Amino acid sequence: MLDATIRIFVPNPAGAIWIGVIIVFVTLGDFRQLLSKKNLVLSALLVQAAFLLNVVEWGNAADRQFARWGFTAIYVTTFAYTVW
Numbered sequence: 001m002l003d004a005t006i007r008i009f010v011p012n013p014a015g016a017i018w019i020g021v022i023i024v025f026v027t028l029g030d031f032r033q034l035l036s037k038k039n040l041v042l043s044a045l046l047v048q049a050a051f052l053l054n055v056v057e058w059g060n061a062a063d064r065q066f067a068r069w070g071f072t073a074i075y076v077t078t079f080a081y082t083v084w
Helices: 002-009 013-028 037-052 064-083
Strands: none
Touching: 013 037, 037 064
């Protein structure tokens, strides 16, 4: 009973990203100018979330080339945020 209830209310990873996007833009977004620098920075920071979505599964991935590209994307986006 408890397991079924938890499965109903706990979102999958993609749902968790969408919840995070909504919360970030509702609380920190600039609604007067949608293309403001603040909104663009928030969007850029959330790009990395797509790469981190299944990072745990990449360690066991059969396709090692995909895992390499995924980790490279994480490092490149982190470096780009640091430089920016």
